[in-house]
Amino acid sequence: MSPLQIIMVVIFVVAAFVGYKIINRVPSMLHTPLMSGTNAFSGITITGCLSVTAIAIGLGSKILGLIAIVLAMINIVGGFGVTHRMLSMFQSKKDK
Numbered sequence: 659m660s661p662l663q664i665i666m667v668v669i670f671v672v673a674a675f676v677g678y679k680i681i682n683r684v685p686s687m688l689h690t691p692l693m694s695g696t697n698a699f700s701g702i703t704i705t706g707c708l709s710v711t712a713i714a715i716g717l718g719s720k721i722l723g724l725i726a727i728v729l730a731m732i733n734i735v736g737g738f739g740v741t742h743r744m745l746s747m748f749q750s751k752k753d754k
Contacts, residue, residue, distance in 0.1 A: 666710050666719070668697030697737030703730040 659667075680699045707730055711723025 662713065662715065666713070669706055669710050673703055675701055679738055697734050697741075697743070700734045704734070 677699070680702075707723055707726040709738065711720060712725065714720045714723055
């Protein structure tokens, strides 16, 4: 393994560990109300994906980086969409 590949693996492992720790500390009862906040933390994943993809040399590494960025963005957008639907259930009829 080249030093660049080792750095990329380390960045991936650290990003995965930080993301897991952040999500794991949210109690299950509070997960839905705090979903928008925890999805904002998914920006950490996007930052990791962007930095690893930026230093990637091979085409395969760049493609995997692109896939990681797309999946993380789907997670963020979907989480905010679910949060918006949940919050719209609590609006009064006058507000609608």
